Amino acid sequence: MKRKVTLKQIAKELDVSISTVSRALSNSKEIGEETRQKIQAFAKFYNYRPNNIALSLKNKKTKTIGILIPEIVHHFFSTVIRGIEIVANKRGYNVIIGLSNESFSKEVINMEMLANGSIDGFILSISKETLLQQDYHHFKETISQGIPIVMFDRVINEVDCDKVIVDDYKGSINAVKKLIATGCKNIALITTMDYVSVGKLRTQGYLKALEDHRINPKASLILKLDDSLALEEHLDILEREIEQFFKNNDKIDGIFAVNELYAVTAMKVARKLDFRIPEDIQVIGFTDGVLSKHARPSLTTVSQHGQKMGEQAANLLIDRLELDDEEDDVYVDENEIDMDFKTVVIETELIERESTK
Amino acid sequence: MKRKVTLKQIAKELDVSISTVSRALSNSKEIGEETRQKIQAFAKFYNYRPNNIALSLKNKKTKTIGILIPEIVHHFFSTVIRGIEIVANKRGYNVIIGLSNESFSKEVINMEMLANGSIDGFILSISKETLLQQDYHHFKETISQGIPIVMFDRVINEVDCDKVIVDDYKGSINAVKKLIATGCKNIALITTMDYVSVGKLRTQGYLKALEDHRINPKASLILKLDDSLALEEHLDILEREIEQFFKNNDKIDGIFAVNELYAVTAMKVARKLDFRIPEDIQVIGFTDGVLSKHARPSLTTVSQHGQKMGEQAANLLIDRLELDDEEDDVYVDENEIDMDFKTVVIETELIERESTK
DNA sequence: TTGTAGGCGTTATCAT
């Protein structure tokens, strides 16, 4: 077992000082040609690599990004991670992942754990429980400690930081307008409880689209579901809820669902009740995942471009990190808070498939 | 902006030595009651937390696990990550992720990047390109540097390390036997090229099941597909290939596919050709993902229990890491290589749904 | 009971 070589060992072996080795390896020209050759050859032979941890301690930066998300077994989130990873890697950063599992306390613990030196900045999407409790102290504290945060998708106004979102409002409007344009008269909305900001915005988009076309929204056409129904164990309950909803509203000819699962389940129920899709009922879902592509019929969706969101988030964060670097040198007025946080909006895209005309 | 406090700052502020502060905070009883109180109160007020990086450097362990996988936007892999994360977190470890994107060089680079002190051990699944080139030097070097590796799912015999696999062979046998038991006479296999070990094993299981029932395998009933067809861009080609396959074999009454996508696509094609499922053709897929549950009809699958695999892998790795800790103290014969690597086999489970009788 | 000093691996500054 050949442990990693250190500068010290090389120095001892070659009977020079540590600093000489360090300089030789960084190609400093104040080192004699022959010593440099010798040291570099030796280092190469023993496959010397500087120790990241030591560098991190010295430079006070780890070159790693902390990602904090509610759930990883989820097409959208993993897409975002992929985007982050691509950019991070290209720009010389690593990526460390924490899962909140939609729990406030796990989010806080994870954050504190990583904020103790392990990472230079966070990219995160807020857990549902946090959103519900509206307790954002951990974000604020982290930021006040000088650790920048970039939020994506599930963001909040209460915290000043860079954000990457999708235009949920506009995306929903477009989706519903598409349904209206293709002849739907009674468009149902299947959504979640309001505290998840994106759910709320999508609901508002739905209402706005109706309003723009002078269609009166009917409460009976809106189904608000508990999130827990999205869990695997409760798929059958979800199905029953939706079936009941259909039976109470026999004139439904269009459905806009705030996520893929609701949309696909609605299609399943509709077919079971002998509606034809898209002839009798058209369906559009928000979020473009695996299900949508492979559903029968395939589902028209509003794509969020998760990977692009991830890439943008990573670029925003790294830009800020490297900006901070420079500012460390020059004089910066402590009172002059940087108010110049960006919110990048990624355009949604309506991907038309078989579930609409 | 209140930066993180360090022991040094606290010491200076309270006019005691750094070691006194350190000891007071670790509740050492050789510190006077009052000084301890004072220091602890001060530390609490300023929300002192030891710096992870400094600890890592000192202890020569980072308490973080490196995960190296080919792809993250993939139900199985993200399930495994979830399992790893749960155990890692519970046992006080963080998780850092690298994606090889099925590329050999990215795998090597990622590995070297993380092996320079960032992590204590790896949990990984080998990229296809690596499997194809059969170049495993990076794994061996990492291990010889004293960094343990646990491989899962896509593993190889050539490297000595702990492994977590699913019994692909047995799982496939069971699946095919199920098809035989429910009356299938002409069972087709849809598989990948042989260099992906799991694909090979699943193919062998298929053959074995036939053999056990004295059924002669027919080459015409085996469709070997290029992996690239699993990419989104090529879904239509995949569909066409499978359709052609069906047309060349009009007696197929059962299908065993080595992954979910092939299985679902086969069902799609079968229905298009007016076969009824499961009456005319029964279908089973390996890997239980989102598609299987929501397909129409829902797909019978061989579940790999990804989360359990992740949990096992994490436990194996951490066990070894903490074992190494102890051994650092006692005398260990350098020549006495630890041959006692475990290979944990996770039992597969046949999840019966609507695509079989 | 408290302080001093050394070391983890690096790099940068200041001597020689």
Place this chain on the structure above:
DNA sequence: ATGATAACGCCTACAA
């Protein structure tokens, strides 16, 4: 051209 030293933040053996 090379070496000694300090510093990053922490812990701990040894001194006092």
